[in-house]
Amino acid sequence: MRATFEEGLSFTDLGGPSMHCTNGTIDNLAANEAECFTQLRTVLSYLPNSGSSPPPTLPSTDSADRLCENLRTIIPRRKARMYDPRVIITSVADVDSWFEIGALWGTTAIVGLARLAGHPIGIISLNCEINAGALDAAGSQKITRHLKFCDIFNIPILQFVDMPGYAIGTNAERTATMRHGIALATTYYSTTIPVFSVVTRRVYGVAGGIMLDCRDPRMRIAWPSGEWGSLPLEGGIEVGHAAELRGLGEVERGQRLKELGEEYGRLMNPVRTANAFGVEEIVDPAVTRRLVVEWVRRVYGELLPVRLLERANGKIRPMFY
Template sequence: MANDVGSLFNAGPQVVAGATSEEGLSFPDLGGPAMHCTDGTIDNVAPNEAGCFEQIRTVLSYLPDCGTAMPPVITCEDPTDRMSPDRRSIILRKRERMYNPRKIINTVVDEDSFFEIGPLWATTAIVDLARFDGHPDGIVSLNCEVNAGAIDALGSQKVTRLLKFLDVFNLPLVQFVDAPGYAIGTVAERTATMRHGVALGLAYCSTTMPIFSVVVRRVYGVASGLMLDARDPSMRVAWPSGEWGSLPLDGGIEVGHSYELKEIERKEGVEKRKEWCRDLEEEYRRLMNPVRTANHFGIEEIIDPTVTRPVVCEWVKHVYESLLLQRVMERVAGKIVPSFA
């Protein structure tokens, strides 16, 4: 939508004034970018019509001409073996501290190839198009700077929309996973997070484009399970900062061991209860170590964050040389029929 002239509404200001008594509304007040680029009706805003056309050209440059064609690959001057030592310090040692997920994405994808979709709505999720060694891909990352990264109803809708979009246009998906789970609380329940979360799970399990996951930090609950286990075989690596668990430890120990903790407090006092909580937390921290997960084949490899780009580029090259070619042939034969509906 063009910021200077764009507007969208079911009825104009005069009709609205007569029907609802809302008077004095301008076109932008009723249906301008500030309204619709923040609710998901419109994904992106541009300063003017020329900017809109430029964004459209950018999006089309990632896409094939039709669903039975390969996405266009361009020549890339950004080295695939480019290292970025700064990635080692993006995830802070203190687990409660937040970081900017876009910084991770920008250091891994081809230079100047990051195109974010819907940055002003559903800000718990970041979705975009990018390239790796000139090969177009979709990107998904949850935003830990908003709601600690817990995915809400709008975030579920945003990711669902991208998954179906990628499936239709034969684009693989690269995920940077830091998922504390679905949003909780009265606001989350009132906005139907559970219903939209189920739709997201359906999208992950019903789409068929290849997915590569890079676990950068938390892997908790159903949401992260859907993100990581939607494909068989799964392709996933982890940074040393990865953490696994069914629930976050903050509050999770109280829920999972409520009976034992109550009995200890009743029999031996509050101090003994606190001591037992500390012992449980230490034990669970040990179990959440990514090395343990790798030993049990929960991930393919633990990698140095510095080498993330070479690893992802190698996977993307393999996908384009073999998996996508096979997928296109299956679409031509009618074996795969993706739908955006």
């Protein structure tokens, strides 16, 4: 193709599914037409006929009080180790109700639709298995799109937060991570659909603050593995105490870093955050489903009817663009 200045380029190479499923133009890949229609029917089953109606609730045989005992051990004791965040999603949601959207692009984030006690919900999670969970430009765009989608269709959002912050480095700058990160922040604060946040591990930096502080009133719970801060201890101590550490010898520097790490580690206990009302409660991970089901029932029973009235009189005007 002369226009592309690339030799041997086929139409599939240029505009096929392998190209556009990884850049966000196409969200989901289907093996054939039948599977495509199956996926479309699945997505439509979560949606109301219009933005003036609540999402359809289906009967559910999955107990709202079901314990998720596997979640008690899913977060590794070593902070550097990763885990599969989709296990958390499928454990909390109704059995076989999880439908992921855009799995092949923006892989630092995971979004999709599921049900809780038969009620449709939107899911947002960070993916610690990619880029250590740091949110990049594509991941920010993916969450932005999902927030707007759920806002239009009155679908409440459940998000699992393990956020070390926005990605940094030359590639992050080259892809304009912060520009898309600011667009994400704007979307979090301008959309109005209720959000329930479950802090599974880290909440750091601007990105972590945006995810947790985007709604008022807020609904936030944390697992005992949760930790907060402006920066992770690794690197954050060296930045905050740079002047002090600069004047120490190698042995003294190592000892002082250890002392500071222990001191800040004690201050980062999630109980301190709960005592200051930074989260509503620190919970046993196994009861997460029960708590979220209680919340979603209240949303559908009390908050969504009010929201629909506000949309009808023009007080709320969700837009997807």
